Amino acid sequence: MDSIKVVGGAELNGIIPISGAKNAALPLMIASLLTDETLTLSNVPRLRDVAQLTQILSNHGVDYSVNGKRNGQDELEGQTLHLTAREIVDTTAPYELVSKMRASFWVVGPLVARMHEARVSLPGGCAIGTRPVDFFIDGLAALGADIEIEGGYVVVKAPGGLKGNRVEFPKVSVGATHTIMMAATLAEGETEIVNAACEPEVADLAACLNAMGAQIEGAGTSTIRIQGVKRLHGAHHAVVADRIETGTYAMAVAMTGGDVLLKGARADLLENALDILRQTGAEITETGEGLKVYRNGNGIQPVDVTTEPFPGFPTDLQAQFMALMTKAGGQSRITETIFENRFMHVQELARLGAQISIDGRTAVIDGVGTLRGAPVMATDLRASVSLVIAGLAAEGETTVNRVYHLDRGFERLEDKLTRCGAQIERVSG
Numbered sequence: 001m002d003s004i005k006v007v008g009g010a011e012l013n014g015i016i017p018i019s020g021a022k023n024a025a026l027p028l029m030i031a032s033l034l035t036d037e038t039l040t041l042s043n044v045p046r047l048r049d050v051a052q053l054t055q056i057l058s059n060h061g062v063d064y065s066v067n068g069k070r071n072g073q074d075e076l077e078g079q080t081l082h083l084t085a086r087e088i089v090d091t092t093a094p095y096e097l098v099s100k101m102r103a104s105f106w107v108v109g110p111l112v113a114r115m116h117e118a119r120v121s122l123p124g125g126c127a128i129g130t131r132p133v134d135f136f137i138d139g140l141a142a143l144g145a146d147i148e149i150e151g152g153y154v155v156v157k158a159p160g161g162l163k164g165n166r167v168e169f170p171k172v173s174v175g176a177t178h179t180i181m182m183a184a185t186l187a188e189g190e191t192e193i194v195n196a197a198c199e200p201e202v203a204d205l206a207a208c209l210n211a212m213g214a215q216i217e218g219a220g221t222s223t224i225r226i227q228g229v230k231r232l233h234g235a236h237h238a239v240v241a242d243r244i245e246t247g248t249y250a251m252a253v254a255m256t257g258g259d260v261l262l263k264g265a266r267a268d269l270l271e272n273a274l275d276i277l278r279q280t281g282a283e284i285t286e287t288g289e290g291l292k293v294y295r296n297g298n299g300i301q302p303v304d305v306t307t308e309p310f311p312g313f314p315t316d317l318q319a320q321f322m323a324l325m326t327k328a329g330g331q332s333r334i335t336e337t338i339f340e341n342r343f344m345h346v347q348e349l350a351r352l353g354a355q356i357s358i359d360g361r362t363a364v365i366d367g368v369g370t371l372r373g374a375p376v377m378a379t380d381l382r383a384s385v386s387l388v389i390a391g392l393a394a395e396g397e398t399t400v401n402r403v404y405h406l407d408r409g410f411e412r413l414e415d416k417l418t419r420c421g422a423q424i425e426r427v428s429g
């Protein structure tokens, strides 16, 4: 299995192009199941999860083609996917495919909406907590589906089609919001989703669905109203910029020092995290091209953070922020409220010399002057990149093992960092 070798100590200077968001691209690709016409998605990142999802969609009968093209001299434009689900040939999403990626479970919504039945394996994804699917089941039941769990599969039937209804989630769920919103587009009558996720990826999906002929209002707020329509048609949609990739590189610069333009990044997708980063001492400015992140040699200020649904501080940046805090000039506390087991990076950061203790859902970090390179193990996607960031700011060599997680969510990571002066390379194993 590949590993990534980082020799720390270099500042980051230059331009990092921000890719399309993985967490927007995946539900957008799944939306192709809702129509027999072609859905064209541009700015799709080249990632393992995207490739994996094309396999899952093919299994249902989706034809797809990919057009990557060079843009300028040194920058790869995101790929354009053409997805056509002329006919759904199989309404089962098998364990072998779904267990590799959480988002693949979301096919359940479009499949039931269009085919009135689906049989989808319980999902996998990052091991960051128990990650149940009860909100999906209750939401689809509210839309009139009969649901049973049989042999690890969620079996959903709605012989007369789905019927619009009020669906109130007990807790904000991005995936359940995507799924019920997609399902409701083809349901009869109106659906109201209450306590919906407000994440930008939900608004991005709604914009695409509306371009396909859906009638959705309020996406991006906590109440979404969907008026069901008889059919959806093809459309073209560009995937929104990746706010987690943006925040990750901003934190890397805040940690190593330097001056980097995050090209194509959007501040409005990340306000809270950018405010927090500014409090640590980083200077962040919006330019016509994206976001500029600058930090001079001054010390990193400790800042307390609690993860929250959007617009709060994202759980997907928690590990990266913890890496930054390991070198702060004092104590900080990071509280994780979304997933119950998302501190797997703590023991790995400790190998580099970080001082972190865990008190329930809160990690207490005592900043140290110096981190020292060491071999570490990547445990999940964002944890993996937190170790890369820490390695960039550590003295000596850090080897991050088991990096396949990184390939799920960071497009051309080594390339983007190398161009900014980092000493980082992939070692094939």
Ligand SMILES: CC(=O)N[C@H]1[C@@H](OP(=O)(O)OP(=O)(O)OC[C@H]2O[C@@H](n3ccc(=O)[nH]c3=O)[C@H](O)[C@@H]2O)O[C@H](CO)[C@@H](O)[C@@H]1O
Residues within 6 Å of the ligand: 022, 023, 024, 026, 102, 103, 129, 130, 131, 132, 133, 134, 135, 136, 137, 171, 172, 173, 174, 175, 176, 315, 316, 338, 339, 340
């Ligand atoms: C592919 C993708 O977009 N993944 C993101 C998505 O994951 P995902 O959509 O899986 O995360 P959710 O928003 O659903 O999870 C939020 C919380 O709700 C709980 N829950 C969820 C569904 C359910 O049926 N029952 C239940 O209890 C979860 O266990 C968790 O505690 O949002 C997370 C929270 O921003 C991000 O960390 C992930 O990167």
Ligand SMILES: C=C(OP(=O)(O)O)C(=O)O
Residues within 6 Å of the ligand: 023, 101, 102, 103, 124, 125, 126, 128, 316, 381, 382, 409
């Ligand atoms: C947790 C993540 O992904 P997934 O929901 O696919 O496991 C993530 O993107 O950080």
